[in-house]
Amino acid sequence: MLRVRDLKTYLYLKRGVVKAVDGVSFDLASGETLGLIGESGSGKTMTGLSLLGLPPKPAGRIVAGSIELDGRELVGLDEDVLAREVRGRQIAMISQDPMTSLNPVFTVGNQVAAPIRAHGLAGDRSAIDLAIHELERVRVPSAAERASDYPHQFSGGMRQRVVAAMAIACRPRLLIADEPTSALDVTIQVQFMDLIEKIQADTGAGVLFITHDLGVAASLCHRIAVMYAGRIVEMANVDKLYADPQHPYTRGLLDSVPILGRRQKRLQSIKGSPPDPLSLPGGCAFHPRCPHAMDICRREAPPMVSMPDGGQVACWLKVDSTA
Amino acid sequence: MTRYITNRALQGLIAIFGALLIVFVAQRLSGDPVALMLPMDASEAEFTAMREALGLDRPLLVQFAIFLGNALTGDFGQSYQWNAPAMQLLLDRLPATLELAMAGLFFAVLLAVPLGVFSAVHRGGFLDRSAKVFAMLGQAIPGFWIGLLLILFIAVELQWLPAYGRGTPAHLVLPAIALGWYPVAAMTRTLRSSMLDVLESDYVRMERAIGLPERTIVWRYALRNAAVPLVTMVGVYFANMLGGAFVIEVVFAWPGVGRTVVDAVFARDFPVVQAGVMLSAVVFVVVNLLVDLSYGFIDPRIRRG
Numbered sequence: 001m002l003r004v005r006d007l008k009t010y011l012y013l014k015r016g017v018v019k020a021v022d023g024v025s026f027d028l029a030s031g032e033t034l035g036l037i038g039e040s041g042s043g044k045t046m047t048g049l050s051l052l053g054l055p056p057k058p059a060g061r062i063v064a065g066s067i068e069l070d071g072r073e074l075v076g077l078d079e080d081v082l083a084r085e086v087r088g089r090q091i092a093m094i095s096q097d098p099m100t101s102l103n104p105v106f107t108v109g110n111q112v113a114a115p116i117r118a119h120g121l122a123g124d125r126s127a128i129d130l131a132i133h134e135l136e137r138v139r140v141p142s143a144a145e146r147a148s149d150y151p152h153q154f155s156g157g158m159r160q161r162v163v164a165a166m167a168i169a170c171r172p173r174l175l176i177a178d179e180p181t182s183a184l185d186v187t188i189q190v191q192f193m194d195l196i197e198k199i200q201a202d203t204g205a206g207v208l209f210i211t212h213d214l215g216v217a218a219s220l221c222h223r224i225a226v227m228y229a230g231r232i233v234e235m236a237n238v239d240k241l242y243a244d245p246q247h248p249y250t251r252g253l254l255d256s257v258p259i260l261g262r263r264q265k266r267l268q269s270i271k272g273s274p275p276d277p278l279s280l281p282g283g284c285a286f287h288p289r290c291p292h293a294m295d296i297c298r299r300e301a302p303p304m305v306s307m308p309d310g311g312q313v314a315c316w317l318k319v320d321s322t323a
Numbered sequence: 324m325t326r327y328i329t330n331r332a333l334q335g336l337i338a339i340f341g342a343l344l345i346v347f348v349a350q351r352l353s354g355d356p357v358a359l360m361l362p363m364d365a366s367e368a369e370f371t372a373m374r375e376a377l378g379l380d381r382p383l384l385v386q387f388a389i390f391l392g393n394a395l396t397g398d399f400g401q402s403y404q405w406n407a408p409a410m411q412l413l414l415d416r417l418p419a420t421l422e423l424a425m426a427g428l429f430f431a432v433l434l435a436v437p438l439g440v441f442s443a444v445h446r447g448g449f450l451d452r453s454a455k456v457f458a459m460l461g462q463a464i465p466g467f468w469i470g471l472l473l474i475l476f477i478a479v480e481l482q483w484l485p486a487y488g489r490g491t492p493a494h495l496v497l498p499a500i501a502l503g504w505y506p507v508a509a510m511t512r513t514l515r516s517s518m519l520d521v522l523e524s525d526y527v528r529m530e531r532a533i534g535l536p537e538r539t540i541v542w543r544y545a546l547r548n549a550a551v552p553l554v555t556m557v558g559v560y561f562a563n564m565l566g567g568a569f570v571i572e573v574v575f576a577w578p579g580v581g582r583t584v585v586d587a588v589f590a591r592d593f594p595v596v597q598a599g600v601m602l603s604a605v606v607f608v609v610v611n612l613l614v615d616l617s618y619g620f621i622d623p624r625i626r627r628g
Binding site for chain 2: 052054079080082083084086087088089092093095096097100101102103104105106114115118119150152163166167169170
């Protein structure tokens, strides 16, 4: 359904160019959930915004690559066409912070109805009815009455449901969820993840789930792509990735998370800190922090290698072992 | 909400009381009125009789109480010039001032809203920079100067519009532009900056992500959020203008409150000046109260608080 190839989104700042997304490729099928994980600043959110054609303005620009949705190329489409035919209609996004993602001076019913109206799926009157229906779908209690309430009258968890209702109102083919649970309490998190699974079962949408939380990703995603410094360094089925991480960065991430019921001497942290996005290290961006760094890692970026079990990894260690 | 209104109304009453106190004290500080009223060669007995007749021999507190009582009934004394009740004189001229203030404000908002919004949307572009220069001119050039230029070019040279006086709608145009000149500048800058904040907010990003047309986002969803500081300014300017657009009314010979008060100052017509100060204070308090109430219509979060 979704085919992303060599996507590059750069931010042109006064201080220099940030290669926020630097050659990202992946596929996503209907009904599938792909987890995009990585540290802050690794380019996860920027990847999601690029899919919508909304890199931050005026600094951000998609400079290369291809985004195909059901065979239609989206990169280079006119801004009006993107707004009218793609955003909210085919690709929608649930944003990070439910407290700030709703317009404070309009009722939630109005806001959920907005995409339905904008995409011409219903007239003014029936758009509100459809909006109430969507609010029911995301399990907002007594949706019909609450549709005329304002965002400040809702709790954080409920607001995130409203945001989800806005996103799915037009039955998008692809749902991008950008850390939708990181601002919520743990118990609310679980409810919300259940909701996303339900939405997916209802609508058959593909979900791109962006998170830095390995636990959340494990419980929800079919496949995981690990990002570091604007690139995907490893992509594999969720079980495989957690059981047998191939990339040293993935291994480092997994070692830094406590596991319930397992006795561990000490949590391992990854040495060093994420690289300065304005001056990434040459070769493999991870080499200054990598315990296995070799000469070639400093000189050349590793290619993406397919593993026999279907996973992919970008690491010189693996290039040698398969060559 | 009711409690909020009550609170604001009480604060307004305190402000009006303060203004009354200042007017009363200023009156006593401006010298002995009896000395002004009687001829130079009047005897001491005549002075005493006059003071008694005017109640000026009584303790200050008693005088203040009487003054307050009169003020509450709108009685600020007789105008020396016109020999009519001072407050009534001003109230008769209030409609003219109201008309001018509304026209000036209408002109200001009509210009400031599109200028502010376009400046924010096309930040750093040609229009934004032009609007900035325009706003600086607006704040740097005093209204009376603009008024004189308008009279000179539009009314005298081109003879498109009347230069002074009140009557037809055409009479209203030039003074309204001169009066709205300064607010346009200030409102444009305020709206631009609040609009910029709103356009970078998460909810605007979300509105873009669900495919709303940019025009709808800017004019419908963003503008209402950005309007709150603008409404505050509209209120303050409106109150200012109602209290008397002193300079503009004089320049355009507009028969309003401002010009009457300025005339009264030159003629030492104290009751009229005092009534003018009080009228200003009351109008200010009332308009601000209305502005506070209007927030509730714009922003539901304030409605509940």
